[in-house]
Amino acid sequence: VIGVPDSSTDLVLEVTDAAGLHQLREPLMDVYRDAYADKLDHPFFTEARMWERLEAYATRDGFTLVLAYEGGELVGYALGNTFMAGSRWGQGMITDVAPALLVEDGKRTFGFNYIMVRHTYRRRGIAKALHDKLIASRHEVRACLLVLPENVAARSAYLTWGWYKIGDLRPFDDAPVYDAMLLDLKH
Numbered sequence: 001v002i003g004v005p006d007s008s009t010d011l012v013l014e015v016t017d018a019a020g021l022h023q024l025r026e027p028l029m030d031v032y033r034d035a036y037a038d039k040l041d042h043p044f045f046t047e048a049r050m051w052e053r054l055e056a057y058a059t060r061d062g063f064t065l066v067l068a069y070e071g072g073e074l075v076g077y078a079l080g081n082t083f084m085a086g087s088r089w090g091q092g093m094i095t096d097v098a099p100a101l102l103v104e105d106g107k108r109t110f111g112f113n114y115i116m117v118r119h120t121y122r123r124r125g126i127a128k129a130l131h132d133k134l135i136a137s138r139h140e141v142r143a144c145l146l147v148l149p150e151n152v153a154a155r156s157a158y159l160t161w162g163w164y165k166i167g168d169l170r171p172f173d174d175a176p177v178y179d180a181m182l183l184d185l186k187h
């Protein structure tokens with residue numbers, strides 16, 4: 001049952017790992033169905049494909065999942081992992097950028113994979129809280145993400161939170177063109 005947001009209920013954040021992800025499959029997919037309701041028909045965004053991606057991310061080094069609860073209900077989450085040495089994440093870059101910017105040594109970059117919040121809980125700073133908690137857990141030098149230029153909510157959030165665009169990137173042949181963004185992590 002999805003509760004009605006109540007400003008008197010406190011937000012609780014929890015940091016977990018691959019084991020946590022596997023235990024929370026149903027609530028995680030429930031939030032996904034809500035947050036990505038308008039995309040579920042697309043083959044890339046079916047629940048099955050999403051769960052496969054989450055499981056794959058969870059096998060990688062540095063995998064971290066941050067959960068947001070209100071009134072005991074999971075209302076959002078964010079996750080990512082460290083890019084492995086030699087990762088070719090930048091190979092779909094369309095913009096001409098310095099090749100050194102795309103080199104990975106296994107410690108340099110945190111891949112910020114997903115952030116989502118249930119519709120009825122949006123615009124209350126929950127994504128910001130998830131983001132800050134996830135970023136605070138990192139030891140990498142920088143973080144990287146891809147966002148669709150038309151995703152106004154996410155794109156504005158990232159720009160507000162210090163991320164900057166380095167170029168246009170098509171991650172695989174039949175994928176759309178994303179904005180590739182970086183965030184410098186200060187330790």
Ligand SMILES: CC(C)(COP(=O)(O)OP(=O)(O)OC[C@H]1O[C@@H](n2cnc3c(N)ncnc32)[C@H](O)[C@@H]1OP(=O)(O)O)[C@@H](O)C(=O)NCCC(=O)NCCS
Pocket residue numbers: 035036114115116117118121122123124125126127128129146147148151152153154156157158160
């Ligand atoms: C993007 C998303 C996670 C934001 O969640 P949220 O909890 O509403 O975000 P916050 O309340 O922390 O807002 C942070 C900032 O984002 C920006 N923002 C959020 N929603 C916005 C909107 N609809 N329009 C414009 N800016 C928006 C604002 O700058 C906002 O700060 P402000 O409220 O102080 O103005 C949420 O909209 C979502 O789940 N979207 C679907 C999943 C998705 O697209 N994820 C990102 C994939 S790259």
